[in-house]
Each structure stands twice: as structure tokens, then as C-alpha cells.
Amino acid sequence: MSVAVIPRALTIAGSDSGGGAGIQADLKTFQELGVYGMSALTAVTAQNTLGVQGVYPLSAEAAAAQIESVGCDLGVHALKTGMLFNADIISAVADKISSFGWKNVVVDPVMIAKGGADLLQAEAVTALKRDLLPLALIVTPNLPEAEVLAGMSIYSMEDRREAAKRIHDMGSDFVVIKGGHEEKEGDQITDLIYDGRVFTKLLGRRVETVHTHGTGCTFSAAITAGLAKGMSEMAAITEGRAFIQAAIEDSLGLGQGHGPTNHWAYGRRRQAVTQ
Ligand SMILES: Nc1ncnc2c1ncn2[C@@H]1O[C@H](COP(=O)(O)OP(=O)(O)OP(=O)(O)O)[C@@H](O)[C@H]1O
Ligand SMILES: Cc1ncc(COP(=O)(O)O)c(N)n1
Numbered sequence: 001m002s003v004a005v006i007p008r009a010l011t012i013a014g015s016d017s018g019g020g021a022g023i024q025a026d027l028k029t030f031q032e033l034g035v036y037g038m039s040a041l042t043a044v045t046a047q048n049t050l051g052v053q054g055v056y057p058l059s060a061e062a063a064a065a066q067i068e069s070v071g072c073d074l075g076v077h078a079l080k081t082g083m084l085f086n087a088d089i090i091s092a093v094a095d096k097i098s099s100f101g102w103k104n105v106v107v108d109p110v111m112i113a114k115g116g117a118d119l120l121q122a123e124a125v126t127a128l129k130r131d132l133l134p135l136a137l138i139v140t141p142n143l144p145e146a147e148v149l150a151g152m153s154i155y156s157m158e159d160r161r162e163a164a165k166r167i168h169d170m171g172s173d174f175v176v177i178k179g180g181h182e183e184k185e186g187d188q189i190t191d192l193i194y195d196g197r198v199f200t201k202l203l204g205r206r207v208e209t210v211h212t213h214g215t216g217c218t219f220s221a222a223i224t225a226g227l228a229k230g231m232s233e234m235a236a237i238t239e240g241r242a243f244i245q246a247a248i249e250d251s252l253g254l255g256q257g258h259g260p261t262n263h264w265a266y267g268r269r270r271q272a273v274t275q
Helices: 022-032 060-073 087-100 122-135 143-150 157-168 215-228 233-249 265-274
Strands: 008-016 036-048 051-057 078-081 105-107 174-177 188-194 199-205
Touching: 008 022, 008 060, 008 215, 022 036, 022 215, 036 060, 036 087, 060 087, 078 215, 087 122, 105 122, 105 215, 122 143, 143 157, 157 174, 157 188, 174 233, 188 233, 199 233, 215 233, 233 265
Parallel strands: 008 036, 008 078, 078 105
Antiparallel strands: 036 051, 174 188, 188 199
16 A cells, blocks of 8 residues: 555544543544554543543643644544543644644544543533534534533434534534434434434444443544545445444443443454455
8 A cells, every 4th residue: 555545544532541432442443444543642531441530631732732743744634533621622623623724524522421520621612612613524422412512402303403403503514413322212223414404314223231431432433534535424424333333232341330342343244244
């Protein structure tokens, strides 16, 4: 493969020492999908499947310096943001994205870990909406995040459509409201996509499992990998959904709490089909 065609993706996110979410999940996903992965850390967390034991943010300067180093040398075909923690880091990240002129930007608006720990300070939501969402090609809130961004409660599919419209108005070309937190109704799970014109429902099979740590990180990283490889937004989102579905179905069963998903599963299934 010539250097010119190696797809390259950057994740700007926090470190999860347990390896199921954050930077670690993103880099595993990029690698599995044939994309060269790079990272800019925003915070270090002491974390495992039982929860978050500590959060140690880096300075906005440190986050910006890493993005600059990567951008001015290796080149970035697509990037995603995850845990950004505070308003200073968000503004610094938005500045760098603007100055490099990057367009393939996936924003996973990480706010609260599954175990309840704050991964974004409450006052930073304004900066997220004002500085980062206008630069996003795709934003992927879960249901509680969509409620915070849209400033409304979401009970029905009609509410979800309204929230998607409101978030779209903040500047992201595509809004994907993920269904992982929806009330359990039957065996289906719905991710709702809105492109400013049409609503599309992506339906998946709900897996009964506690091993869902890092599902949003992995899903948004898989979408980013697709964009880095030149896929359309819808194709990248669809492959991202297939990647996370396989990763949840074949989970590794690690840890005593909410374990990680299986980042090998999608690739192994594809290999099995082609053999
Ligand atoms: N039990 C499940 N079975 C099948 N798919 C799931 C399940 N839980 C989540 N998903 C899928 O995983 C993806 C991420 O959704 P989710 O709502 O869990 O994101 P999230 O809360 O941001 O994740 P996290 O905070 O753990 O990183 C979506 O595509 C969603 O449909
Ligand atoms: C560094 C980091 N980034 C993101 C998440 C969200 O994942 P989850 O909601 O599954 O805890 C996390 N726990 N840690």
C-alpha cells in the first residue's frame, strides 16, 4: 500500500485504563477497520468495568499541541472527539479543527460514563454547542445527551425527531440519536439518523448483556474509520452499526462489572465469510 493511500484517523478523547472505551476503544476500532490510528489525549481516567475511580484532565494546551503535531505531519482524513471534559479543551480542539480545515469530523458528545461519573463539566455544554457542533459532519448523542443538547425530554419517537432537528440546527450535517438507553421494548433497538431532510431508522437486534462499556466510543470510531476510507456518511454509519452489533454480540465477558465489547468480532466474522 503506498503511503498516500493509507487512511488515517485521529481520536481526540480521554484514556480509559480498562481499555473498553475512550482512546483505547477508538484505536482498536481504527486498526480493525484498516485505518492508521492517531490520538490526542484530553484526560487520563483510572477506570475499570466497575466504574471510574479517578479523572485527571490535561491542559487545553497539551490537547492542542498533540493535534498540531499530528496534523502538521501525518495528515488526518477523518477525526472523532470523545471525552473533552471542560470548556477550555473544547475551545482549543475547535480552534485546531478550524485552522486545519478538517471536514470529516465526528463528534461523540460524551457527558456521563455508564457508571455515572461526569466526563464533561456541566458548564462545558455551552462550549460544545457553540464551538464544536458547527464543525461536525456527524454528531452521535445517546438519548440522555440528546436531551441535554436539545433542551427537552425525550419519551417518544416523535420527541426524538424533534430533538434531532434541534441538534441539526446547531450545525452538524448528520445527527445520529443512538438507542442504547431506550426503554426495553421488545428485541429491537433503534438509532435515528437525520440529515436535515430525511429521517432514517437503523434497526438492530437488542442484545441482553451487561457488557456495553464503550459502545458509543466504538460506534463513533467505526464511523470515523469509514469516513477516513472515503465512504459516504450513510455507508460509514451503517458499517459502524454492524461493527458495534458484532462487538456487543460476541463480548469478551471480562471484568466484574460492565465489561468491554469485542473489537475483534466484526473482522473475524468477515474473515469467516470469505474463507
Ligand atoms: N444492548 C444492545 N444491543 C445491541 N446494540 C446496542 C446495545 N446497546 C447499545 N447498542 C448500540 O450501540 C451503539 C451505541 O449506543 P449507546 O446508546 O449505548 O451509546 P452510548 O451510551 O454513547 O455508549 P457509551 O457511553 O457506552 O460509550 C448504538 O448503535 C446502539 O444501538
Ligand atoms: C475515557 C472515556 N471515554 C468515554 C467513556 C464513555 O463510555 P461508557 O458510557 O460506556 O462508560 C468512558 N467511560 N471513558
